[in-house]
Structure formats: C-alpha cells, structure tokens
Amino acid sequence: RTMGNVALMAVVTAEEALKDAGLLGDEIITNGRTGVSYGSSTGSLDAILDFYSMCIDKEVKLLNSGSYIKMMPQTTAVNISLYFQTHGRLIPTSTACTSGSMGIGYAYEAIKDGYQDVMIAGGAEEIHPTQVGVFDTLYATSSKNNTPELTPSPFDKNRDGLVIGEGAGTLILEEYEHAKARGAEIYAEIAGFATNTDGTHITNPNKDMMAEVMKQALQSAGVSADEIGYVNAHGTGTINGDIAESLATENVFKREVPISSIKSYTGHTLGACGAIETILAVEMMNKKWFNPTLNLKEIDENCGKLDYIQNEGRAIETEYVMTNNFAFGGINTSIILKKFSK
Incomplete structure (x- = not known):
C-alpha cells in the first residue's frame, strides 16, 4: 500500500543485494548498526497525479492512506527501512541525477565516520510520460524515435540528446573489519567521495x-x-x-x-x-x-x-x-x- 513502482524497484534490489551480501535476516540489520542512504528524483509520479486530480476533479476517490507515502521524495529510503526494519540512520537523497551516487557517498561517510557498520545505499527511478515531457520541454531528449538503436550517442558529433530509462541499483556498504570478520565476499572498496x-x-x-x-x-x-x-x-x-x-x-x-x-x-x-x-x-x-x-x-x-x-x-x-x-x-x-x- 505504501509502494509505488519506484519504491518497489528499490526494495526488490535491496533484498537481492542483502542476499548477495549474506545479510538478509541478520541481526545487524535491525540492531541499529545498519542505515539506509537512498534516493530518487521524485516519488511515484502516478501517485502525484492522483493528488493533482483532487484539485482538478474536486474528488478524493483516487487517494488512499498510502498515496502520500508513494509520492513523497523519500519514499525509496523510507520503504526500504520499513521493509527490512532497520533502526539506524535514514538519509534520503533526492538530488535529481546524482540521487544514487549521493546515496552511496553519504553511506560511505556514515561508515567512515563510525556512525554505522552497514549501509543500504543506491537509487531508483520509474519512467513516466511526465518525466519524458519535462526533458522534451528543455530540448534535451533525442528525436531519433524511428531509429532507437542509434541513440543515445554520448560524445558523438551527431548526438541529439538523452533517452530516459528506468531502474534501480542497490549496494551494501560495510565497514571493512566487520565484513572481514564474517567472511563476506568483498567486490571493491570505496576509496573516496x-x-x-x-x-x-x-x-x-x-x-x-x-x-x-x-x-x-x-x-x-x-x-x-x-x-x-x-x-x-x-x-x-x-x-x-x-x-x-x-x-x-x-x-x-x-x-x-x-x-x-x-x-x-x-x-x-x-x-x-x-x-x-x-x-x-x-x-x-x-x-x-x-x-x-x-x-x-x-x-x-x-x-x-x-x-x-x-x-x-x-x-x-x-x-x-x-x-x-x-x-x-x-x-x-x-x-x-x-x-x-x-
């Protein structure tokens, strides 16, 4: 009831990441030493449009108790925390196209400074006609609709704009000694941000x-x-x-x-x-x-x-x-x- 598509993608990838890290169901997730640092550009846009309908149609029939949670900008971070019952820091990062990298960076700093041992970090976005429309009004999107295989073309002389996508990515960041002690598989280190x-x-x-x-x-x-x-x-x-x-x-x-x-x-x-x-x-x-x-x-x-x-x-x-x-x-x-x- 509280998850739009953007939050659903965030929670699904968070679950897969926790499984991969061997931490799904581990007590550290709920003992206060695990936090969430996660973001998206906006909340679920369908829910936002439902709220607009209240103003236009003068009715609230499209709204329910979960509507606001779906639309709020911190919906991904909050829903991850609620679903996995974390009790550590919650850092929503709604910073447009840096939401995901900002989530990772702030998670890194939370561990580096000793506030958390584990952080669930990342970003998500659901595609919606309104988002595509926004970038169209800025003349930022590619017009190669009939040849989608040829675009986008970053750094190319004949590039003509971006193509909107959707998805989610979740990483599990963990303090090194803590990860080492439990024999975790470590893929890489974050050296700087x-x-x-x-x-x-x-x-x-x-x-x-x-x-x-x-x-x-x-x-x-x-x-x-x-x-x-x-x-x-x-x-x-x-x-x-x-x-x-x-x-x-x-x-x-x-x-x-x-x-x-x-x-x-x-x-x-x-x-x-x-x-x-x-x-x-x-x-x-x-x-x-x-x-x-x-x-x-x-x-x-x-x-x-x-x-x-x-x-x-x-x-x-x-x-x-x-x-x-x-x-x-x-x-x-x-x-x-x-x-x-x-």
Whole structure:
C-alpha cells in the first residue's frame, strides 16, 4: 500500500543485494548498526497525479492512506527501512541525477565516520510520460524515435540528446573489519567521495566545478589522477553536458584517460544512474574489461581530448576507477573505487 513502482524497484534490489551480501535476516540489520542512504528524483509520479486530480476533479476517490507515502521524495529510503526494519540512520537523497551516487557517498561517510557498520545505499527511478515531457520541454531528449538503436550517442558529433530509462541499483556498504570478520565476499572498496554545487545556473553545467569535484574526490581517496585507469562518464548525450564534462575531465587528468558512458546502454535512469553505474564500474574493474560507448562513431571535436572507448571493449588492468554524475541544480558527485586485494 505504501509502494509505488519506484519504491518497489528499490526494495526488490535491496533484498537481492542483502542476499548477495549474506545479510538478509541478520541481526545487524535491525540492531541499529545498519542505515539506509537512498534516493530518487521524485516519488511515484502516478501517485502525484492522483493528488493533482483532487484539485482538478474536486474528488478524493483516487487517494488512499498510502498515496502520500508513494509520492513523497523519500519514499525509496523510507520503504526500504520499513521493509527490512532497520533502526539506524535514514538519509534520503533526492538530488535529481546524482540521487544514487549521493546515496552511496553519504553511506560511505556514515561508515567512515563510525556512525554505522552497514549501509543500504543506491537509487531508483520509474519512467513516466511526465518525466519524458519535462526533458522534451528543455530540448534535451533525442528525436531519433524511428531509429532507437542509434541513440543515445554520448560524445558523438551527431548526438541529439538523452533517452530516459528506468531502474534501480542497490549496494551494501560495510565497514571493512566487520565484513572481514564474517567472511563476506568483498567486490571493491570505496576509496573516496566528493560532492559540490555549481551555484551558477539551474541547467547549464559549470565545467570548472565539475573539475573541482573530481579533484576533491581524488584528494579524499589520497590518490593522484595518474592512478585512475578508467573514468565512467555521466555521458548523457546532450550537447552542452558532454562538452562540459569532457573538458572538465581533460582539465583534471591532463592526459587521454580511458572513458566511456554506460548511459549509451541503459538510457538516462535519472536518480538510479549513479548506483547502477557504480555497480557496473566495479564489475568492469574486476573483469579487467571496459565497455565502449555505443553509437560513438565520430567524436565531437568540441569535446575534451580523452581516450574515448568506442567500437569494442577495452582490456584495462587498474587499481582505481572514477565514476562521475552531474545533476540539474549544478549538483556534482565523484566516487573513487578501488579494486579489493585480500
């Protein structure tokens, strides 16, 4: 009764993540040492429209006791906490396209600072006509409706915008000694995290602040740019966004660092993208194989000088990767992932 599609996806992936971590049903979930840091751009949009109908039709027949819980921006975090009966910190992250990465970053900080031993972290988003319409009004979406296999095409000269997707990604973050003591399978370490805001424009990205958040993440991790073997780009396929991000990345790395965009496969999953992309970045790092950007045929000469992985995957062995996300409102995040060594 309290879950719309966005919360359902969040809870389902959280359950799968807890199973994978060997923590489903463990007492640590309910003893106050486990928290939730999770977000989405909005609550369930069907529920929001039901509330609008009350104003238009002057009736409340579409509403019930769970309607508000479905629509509120913290619906994913709250429903995860209620479903698994956690009693630790609850950190809702409704920060548009950085909701998922912000959830991971704040979870990392909660464990790093000793407040929690385990955090359920990530992001989710449900697709809805209203969301597609919003991006259409901003002239941000691709118009290649008749050739969907050709779009999105991040960093390509002929790109024409993003494609909206949906989904959820959930990670279990755990304090190292606690995970080690119980013999948990560890996939990677979060070595650093940073977030900042542009403070300049609601939709136009600021490449200087994008660069700054990457530098802050490197400082947080205590590593140099030369130690990063791959960058997962936010890479939405928008004209201004791809240019600003790539120029910022070039500014930080001062070399042609390997880079690609997962959104060329998934579309832009908004509040979920940071979590989904972090999971896939870990998988690629561990498998020493990094995906190319789909539909990248001719690199836009206005983009930064980087090593764009295109056409086929790339074998790269690296100890560190960076994954970046940027959101409307000038909200920037950068996460440094480290390969786990026993």
